[in-house]
Amino acid sequence: MMAMFRTGLLLLALMLGMAQAAAADGWSSFKLRFMTSDGRIQDTGNQNVSHTEGQGYAMLMAVYYDDRSSFDKLWRWTQNNLSNPKNGLFYWKYNPAARDPVSDKNNAADGDVLIAWALLQAGEKWQVAGWLQQSDRIQRAIVAHNVIVFGGRTLMLPGAEGFNKTSYVVLNPSYFVFPAWRDFARRSHLKLWDKLIKDGLDLLTEMRFGDTALPLDWVAMNVDGSLAPATAWPARFSYDAIRIPLYLHWYDAASLRLVPFQRFWMGFPRLQTPAWIDVLTNEKAPYNMAGGLLAVRDLTLDDAGYLNDSPGASEDYYSSSLQLLAWLAFKSR
Numbered sequence: 001m002m003a004m005f006r007t008g009l010l011l012l013a014l015m016l017g018m019a020q021a022a023a024a025d026g027w028s029s030f031k032l033r034f035m036t037s038d039g040r041i042q043d044t045g046n047q048n049v050s051h052t053e054g055q056g057y058a059m060l061m062a063v064y065y066d067d068r069s070s071f072d073k074l075w076r077w078t079q080n081n082l083s084n085p086k087n088g089l090f091y092w093k094y095n096p097a098a099r100d101p102v103s104d105k106n107n108a109a110d111g112d113v114l115i116a117w118a119l120l121q122a123g124e125k126w127q128v129a130g131w132l133q134q135s136d137r138i139q140r141a142i143v144a145h146n147v148i149v150f151g152g153r154t155l156m157l158p159g160a161e162g163f164n165k166t167s168y169v170v171l172n173p174s175y176f177v178f179p180a181w182r183d184f185a186r187r188s189h190l191k192l193w194d195k196l197i198k199d200g201l202d203l204l205t206e207m208r209f210g211d212t213a214l215p216l217d218w219v220a221m222n223v224d225g226s227l228a229p230a231t232a233w234p235a236r237f238s239y240d241a242i243r244i245p246l247y248l249h250w251y252d253a254a255s256l257r258l259v260p261f262q263r264f265w266m267g268f269p270r271l272q273t274p275a276w277i278d279v280l281t282n283e284k285a286p287y288n289m290a291g292g293l294l295a296v297r298d299l300t301l302d303d304a305g306y307l308n309d310s311p312g313a314s315e316d317y318y319s320s321s322l323q324l325l326a327w328l329a330f331k332s333r
Contacts, residue, residue: 026309026324027065030058034317039073040081040094045316050094052082052107056114057321063121064328071122075131078115087160088141090115106159109146110175112138113156117180120187132187139184143192151225153199154192168222170230173207173215174243176200178251179332197251203227204244204257209235210279213260217241229280237264238276238285242293242322245300250329258300265297270306273297291315292322299326 034042034054041054055078062071082090084105092108094101116138123132145160150169157163158172178197185193206227207215217240218230229235245261265273274284275293289297291311298306309327311320 039077052111059118154195235280291319295323295326
């Protein structure tokens with residue numbers, strides 16, 4: 001009897017160990033494929049360049065998977081290579097093959113938000129006051145350089161330079177990282193973050209274009225508050241805008257603003273869902289969703305049985321990131 005009991009305990013321990021190993025596989029695989037030894041995330045679908053977006057995503061993942069060592073590397077590399085001392089933000093792109101890897105000195109607002117959010121989460125989880133203070137400083141810089149009042153709305157511009165055209169502004173609604181803004185509001189008690197959330201949610205309600213009533217990757221907002229497709233980009237709900245329902249769900253899984261996405265995707269069999277659609281012409285991608293795109297679809301439709309944190313070996317950096325982020329959003333509910 002005692003031998004059977006010990007055998008049962010050993011089997012239980014083995015099963016628990018296997019479960020823990022499986023849980024870590026997604027992040028371990030992500031690091032192995034996309035993270036250099038010094039903490040740089042490589043965009044394998046884009047000539048192995050790096051972005052603040054990717055650094056922020058990975059820092060969030062490291063916090064979730066309780067991997068402080070990787071977080072340290074990611075943050076150290078980001079500080080050493082992307083910090084802009086002139087405005088407290090970060091250069092948005094790093095090209096290791098270029099003579100000047102950060103030749104474009106602009107920032108990307110979502111990358112800055114993701115980095116600040118990860119620092120906030122890490123500082124609270126591991127009780128590191130310095131990370132909390134760094135997050136606070138980045139938040140203040142974001143407000144100073146990327147947040148404006150325009151057309152009666154409080155908005156976050158995609159970058160500090162080039163998006164305010166005076167008579168109109170260019171917006172990327174996939175940069176509206178609502179769950180991060182909510183945490184910033186909790187941390188700072190600044191009403192501005194609550195205003196940014198409210199106006200961002202209201203804008204998404206109005207960003208309903210064409211028969212699908214979907215938002216676009218890039219949107220122009222005129223001084224009178226009217227909205228139109230931004231002319232420099234295709235009028236598509238595509239690889240940028242796929243993150244809109246991801247962040248909406250992460251913020252509020254029951255949000256009615258998810259309905260247009262749900263209606264559109266429910267019109268297709270899961271594995272025959274087009275990867276993008278031009279909302280003005282109804283032209284659809286000649287290929288279907290896969291990997292991380294499907295993960296966001298599954299999250300939005302509450303098809304939880306398909307969700308996991310183990311991207312396929314053929315998925316590139318962005319697809320793998322979306323899959324892991326959809327998992328984090330699902331587990332945060």
